Amino acid sequence: MNANTPKHPEEQEIDLSMISQKINGFYQTFSDSVYNSIQFIIRHSIILIVLLAVGFGLGFFLDQSSKTYKQEVIVMPNFESSDYLYGKINLIDSKISEGDTLFLKKLGITEPSKIINIEIAPVIDVYQFINSSSDRNFELIRLMAESGDIKKIIEEHTTSKNYRYHTITVTTKSKKNSQETINQILKYVNDSEFYRKVQKEYIANVSSSIIANDLTISQINGFLNGLANEPQRPSSDKIVYYNENSQLNDVIETKQKLVQDQGNYRIQMLSLDKTVKDVNRSLNIENKKSTTGILKILLPLLLVIFYIFGHNFVRFYKKQSKKRTS
Numbered sequence: 001m002n003a004n005t006p007k008h009p010e011e012q013e014i015d016l017s018m019i020s021q022k023i024n025g026f027y028q029t030f031s032d033s034v035y036n037s038i039q040f041i042i043r044h045s046i047i048l049i050v051l052l053a054v055g056f057g058l059g060f061f062l063d064q065s066s067k068t069y070k071q072e073v074i075v076m077p078n079f080e081s082s083d084y085l086y087g088k089i090n091l092i093d094s095k096i097s098e099g100d101t102l103f104l105k106k107l108g109i110t111e112p113s114k115i116i117n118i119e120i121a122p123v124i125d126v127y128q129f130i131n132s133s134s135d136r137n138f139e140l141i142r143l144m145a146e147s148g149d150i151k152k153i154i155e156e157h158t159t160s161k162n163y164r165y166h167t168i169t170v171t172t173k174s175k176k177n178s179q180e181t182i183n184q185i186l187k188y189v190n191d192s193e194f195y196r197k198v199q200k201e202y203i204a205n206v207s208s209s210i211i212a213n214d215l216t217i218s219q220i221n222g223f224l225n226g227l228a229n230e231p232q233r234p235s236s237d238k239i240v241y242y243n244e245n246s247q248l249n250d251v252i253e254t255k256q257k258l259v260q261d262q263g264n265y266r267i268q269m270l271s272l273d274k275t276v277k278d279v280n281r282s283l284n285i286e287n288k289k290s291t292t293g294i295l296k297i298l299l300p301l302l303l304v305i306f307y308i309f310g311h312n313f314v315r316f317y318k319k320q321s322k323k324r325t326s
Contacts, residue, residue, distance in 0.1 A: 044311075051307055055300030062295045068116060070285040071170040071178050073186070074123065076277045079198045082161040085276055088189045089120040089168060108184035115181070116171040123165040165279065175284045186278055195275040203272050210265050213258045220255045 041048065077085045095103045096115055104112035170185065172178060271277045 040308075040311075044307075047307065048304060051303040052300040055303040056296050059296035059299035062299070067173075068287045069172050069175055069178070070282075070287060071172060071182055072282040072285065073168045073170075073182055073278050074165055074280040075168055075186075076165055076271055076279055078272060078275055078277060079195055079202055081195055081275050082166070084192065084195070085166065085189060086120060086161060089118060092185065092188075093118045107188045109181055110177055111174070111181075114173045114176070116173060118168065118170045118185070120166055120168050122161065122163040123167055124163060171287070178283045179281075182278075182281060182283070186274075186276065189276045190274050192275060199272065199275060203269070206265050206269060206272070210262060213262050213265075217255060217258050217262070220251055220258075223251065224255075 075085070092104075092107075096112075096117055101112040104115065109115065168185070170178075170181060172181070
């Protein structure tokens with residue numbers, strides 16, 4: 001018989017009747033479930049309200065106690081002290097991981113148990129890095145990029161320590177004494193007899209350069225004033241005039257470079273009072289995590305779900321026990 005032979009009307013009516021019965025059965029089951037759920041809530045309303053209140057209170061407490069804060073300090077290591085700075089920060093972090101509160105208290109930190117960790121990372125500024133030493137750093141980056149990913153090279157540890165600015169991040173459990181904690185950490189980092197000697201010599205060298213440049217600029221100004229006061233040469237002296245004009249341009253360019261160097265030296269002197277100069281501080285930045293602030297909502301729901309699951313499990317167990325005994 002052909003498989004595509006149409007069914008008789010009686011068979012079609014039977015199929016439609018079965019579908020209708022299944023739909024009605026599903027609807028009845030759904031209605032019974034909704035009714036039973038409402039009855040369950042009414043019968044256990046007191047317990048559910050208590051669970052919601054307890055869950056909310058516990059969640060609120062955990063939300064408050066689990067908050068953490070970041071203390072960020074942008075620093076500028078002077079006198080080629082980047083490796084020294086990273087070593088000091090890593091040492092402090094290892095002491096925090098070990099729970100060595102005695103070491104931290106010696107630094108002057110009053111509540112070492114409130115510190116979670118400390119880390120340091122460069123403020124990546126490849127343009128400043130390239131411009132800091134004429135074409136030397138640019139050539140270095142170009143050669144390294146030929147054999148690898150430029151992004152990885154820029155962020156690589158050996159390269160990153162040579163950036164001008166770095167961010168020290170201290171994660172704490174409390175806002176209290178955050179300013180004092182940062183002060184004590186920076187005090188510890190700057191406590192180096194060797195770098196104090198380097199600092200003294202460095203400042204002396206910069207000061208000497210400023211004095212020498214001021215003297216040279218003064219001499220150039222005297223030379224230029226002398227030229228300005230000289231009488232005009234006759235027009236027949238064209239070759240000598242051209243030669244003197246060329247030398248004059250060199251003198252003016254030298255003066256401009258010296259003036260620019262003087263500005264850079266004086267700006268540099270502002271940051272030489274410390275081995276590790278703190279440039280900016282951002283304190284008590286609250287960490288935003290995926291679970292932050294939602295435990296007061298999540299815990300009440302979990303308690304209610306566990307209670308419903310436990311109640312249904314007990315009913316199921318008792319029902320199966322009666323079947324077995326009967």
